[in-house]
Amino acid sequence: MASAPAKVAPPQLMTDVSKCGVLVVASGFERRARRLLEMLDSRLPPRVIVVQYQPTIQENDANFKRMTHILSRHSAAVEAVTVPLDAQRPDEYLQKMKTTLLRWRPDAIDDVWIDVSALPMQGICSTLAAVRETLPSLAVRVIYTEAGKYFPTREEVEKSETPFLAMSKEMSGNLIPMHFGGLSSDALTCLIVFAGYEKHRSFGVVDELNPTRLVLVFGQPGNEQLAWRLPWSRKLHKELTSGRPTSEEIVSTLDPLQSLAVLNNYYAFLFSDHNIAVAPICSKMQCVACYLFWERYRDVQLVFPLPVSYLPRRFSEDYGDTFVFTLPTVAEMSALTPWPPS
Numbered sequence: 001m002a003s004a005p006a007k008v009a010p011p012q013l014m015t016d017v018s019k020c021g022v023l024v025v026a027s028g029f030e031r032r033a034r035r036l037l038e039m040l041d042s043r044l045p046p047r048v049i050v051v052q053y054q055p056t057i058q059e060n061d062a063n064f065k066r067m068t069h070i071l072s073r074h075s076a077a078v079e080a081v082t083v084p085l086d087a088q089r090p091d092e093y094l095q096k097m098k099t100t101l102l103r104w105r106p107d108a109i110d111d112v113w114i115d116v117s118a119l120p121m122q123g124i125c126s127t128l129a130a131v132r133e134t135l136p137s138l139a140v141r142v143i144y145t146e147a148g149k150y151f152p153t154r155e156e157v158e159k160s161e162t163p164f165l166a167m168s169k170e171m172s173g174n175l176i177p178m179h180f181g182g183l184s185s186d187a188l189t190c191l192i193v194f195a196g197y198e199k200h201r202s203f204g205v206v207d208e209l210n211p212t213r214l215v216l217v218f219g220q221p222g223n224e225q226l227a228w229r230l231p232w233s234r235k236l237h238k239e240l241t242s243g244r245p246t247s248e249e250i251v252s253t254l255d256p257l258q259s260l261a262v263l264n265n266y267y268a269f270l271f272s273d274h275n276i277a278v279a280p281i282c283s284k285m286q287c288v289a290c291y292l293f294w295e296r297y298r299d300v301q302l303v304f305p306l307p308v309s310y311l312p313r314r315f316s317e318d319y320g321d322t323f324v325f326t327l328p329t330v331a332e333m334s335a336l337t338p339w340p341p342s
Helices: 010-019 031-040 058-072 090-104 121-134 154-159 199-209 229-236 256-270 284-296 330-336
Strands: 006-008 020-026 047-053 079-085 111-115 140-145 171-175 188-195 213-220 246-252 274-280 304-307 322-326
Touching: 006 010, 010 020, 010 031, 020 031, 020 090, 020 121, 031 058, 031 140, 031 322, 047 058, 047 090, 058 079, 079 090, 090 121, 111 121, 121 140, 121 284, 140 284, 171 199, 188 199, 188 256, 188 284, 199 274, 199 304, 213 229, 213 256, 246 256, 256 274, 256 284, 256 330, 274 284, 274 304, 284 322, 284 330
Parallel strands: 020 047, 020 111, 047 079, 111 140, 188 213, 188 274, 213 246
Antiparallel strands: 006 322, 140 322, 171 304
16 A cells, blocks of 8 residues: 655665666756765666756756766666756647657566656646556656755744745746646636745636635645744735635645545545646645546646746755655555545
């Protein structure tokens, strides 16, 4: 049975990588983007996909060069392929991922590892869909490395006269990829927002979708030093709790199974007379849960509020612990999301 993510040390990863047939990593702007490749060092799997952002920025380029340099040292044993990702066109990215994976499918018989540490939310969902739909019989392990330091810091929040300190510029619009468009009808809409720390994105998706019902899911950090971020997020979103029926939930930012259970309960309660839309804005592992929820119920719509641009120097520094989460199989998903819920 599927279990919560487990912290893993470099020696264990170097041992386990012998069971990895395909590795997917992304060359984002954060330091943790290249952490997995550095930990694996010379023990790399035979096939690696490096996701390169298009259009690119200086910080992304720097990580891409470092990561491809690591891979080039083992070019005789590792087949490395670069797949471009335009965050505004996740459907195109999904198809390119599928094309690459289909070419490898006859020989790819081991586990697939997906490092989500540097992927945006729509990139996480598109990558998971490409792998699960192209290589459905293979086990999929999600790798996630925490940042060493997140912005804004507690000191910055407490000293600021405004409760809103952004990690990205203003919201540019809501992205609903065709692949995750779900089914819509004339029924009422329930929007489930995994509310994080970027107020403009949460308010933007609510304003545009104008749901009949709203569910705000707040994240409880596992790191006690980050526990203050939960009440801060609730304070940021307080204004959203008026004007329509609204409920609130608190789940782990790290454990997708907690988020999946909450999503399943709301779906069972509302699916008969509501369209269900989900906006993953908070943590990347919560986004993994949103993908699994969509995979279970294809009528669900995934919505991604996009910023105008990110602020790399206001996002994070360094890297922290690394965690591994094995995606549930189809049979396990049926047990994890029983119908009707107990």
